[in-house]
Amino acid sequence: MALTAETVKAGLSQVERTLDGTGLAYTKLDVSGKEVASLEADVLSPYAHLRYLMASGNSLEDASALAALPSLLSADLHANKIAAVPDLGALAYFQALDLSENEVASLEGLNLPKLTYLNVASNKLESLAGADKLAAVQRLDVSKNALKSFEGLGAVPTLSELVASGNAIESLAGLEGATGVTSIVADGNALVSLDGLAAEALGKLVSLSLAGNQIADVAEVAKLAALPALKSLTLADNEVAGGDEYRQEVLVVLPRLQVLDGERVTVEERREANRVAAERAEEAAAAAAAAA
Template sequence: MSDEDDLDEFEPDQEELEKEDDEKETEEWEDHRKEGEEFAEEWMPSPLTEDMMKEGLSLLCKTGNGLAHAYVKLEVKDRELTDISLLRSYIHLRYVDISENHLTDLSPLNCLTHLLWLKADGNLLRSARLNQLPYLQIASFAYNQIVDTEGISHPRLGSLDLKGNRIHMVTSLDPQKLSNLHTLELRGNQLESTLGINLPKLKNLFLAQNMLKRVEGLENLSNLTTLHLRDNQIETLNGFSKEMKSLQYLNLRGNMVSDLAELAKLRDLPKLRALVLLDNPCADESEYRQEALVQMSQLERLDKDFYEEEERAEADEIRQRLKEEQEQEHEAEQEHDLELDQSLI
């Protein structure tokens, strides 16, 4: 798996954009949370063994100066592991999958300084904290019990998955240390704010199924192309700016936007092509589709339907009429001011 493969599903012009909206996936992380609540019991110690290593190792590669060889890929999923201390001896590992176990401690991974790819989903982790791993590019900690974003500072990290955890606030994601992070997945947490996500190279941001009431602190994400905010509690469309000049896809389905006038706040997004507002009160208004296109002439798709040429022509006419009315109002105001000035002479 490469970071290019990982990004394929996030391309803004593909139907895969709605993948995160599937009810099945929503149920999946709810199931994980229920399981996490039942994990109060103590698990019997179950350490990683040499026999498990032999069974899970693969991908023989050259190491060091090229004269030696070692297996660099390990998969030990769903083994009820509680301890991976043995990994401290396998310093050449580059790809590690330790998902679906009962792990609470990832510190043995600090010895794997050649690690490129890590998947630790479905464990009992309270933190994703690790020492800085210089080559780590893809890391997934989905469906754990992680409560913060502290201790994540891998300089080549491109994709970080923290969905289905218990994070309330994003903190300590240092843009200097995470200068290559392009995809951040935070769906299904307990986020109450979008502050703390000031990552200059970020292209894909997934914040669905949280507790967000507004968008804030994202104004300077000039490389962001995809933003998912489905199933939050957002009422207004403040927080978007012309600095978000790359944003092409915005999903606000299942929020609380009721006033069509809020759509005017998205006019400063020059590359916005697809907007999803289904299951918001404003989507029930009769002029909903038309108003969106009047406010955003560059829009190609609203919800799941592309705009037809007839709709585009009608929106152009309305836009032109509004422009003329505004000009007439401005001229009338100027004449009124002039008359007022003359009466005071």
């Protein structure tokens, strides 16, 4: 059914002062799970001071009517049937959009210049092309789609947190434009190699979670040494994590690491890793001298 005035009135709550400070108004509307098939602009427009909209668990196919809410800050539209990200560029305050569990197949044509949080998990994305139009995005969740790489992400210097678990990502290429990212979660993908993590692109990356991939060798892990800010790494459920002296070997190649697989590195672990690294350096130097 279409959204009705009666359904809206029943879902209103949270009276606050209006953004212009001239009065009081309802700022929250919850019509989740009401079997709503369409949002009607003429039904929403009388509530121009709404800031928070919850409409999850319906059968919405389009959300463009939200443009009738000039004070809107956030919208939760997860678990609907929406196939395209709505054009809400005219909304001056709109910052957060949850479109998880919908049918979005493309991010092309995005017009959400003020958005800081976008959740498009569990959709039908095969590419991140168009994401570079998210000029203010700080948190982006693209987990459980059909992505094979980060190609198309483009320049997103404001991005701080990227979640891309449960895809089919085979390469970390495409992250070059995420120069401000501090956290990446890419669990449950198909990564074999860790090529593509350049320090000049990911110099601020502090936390990297790659659990449940196909990384088999510490030599791949050693490539992460190029990331100067990396402090936390998760490699659980990769082949490499089952090797002998796994934690020690990772700490040998990543001596700045503070947390591995959710466990803080102990003083004893760091001391032993430093000792092993020093021994190997001496052996390598001796071998080089003997060969000279």
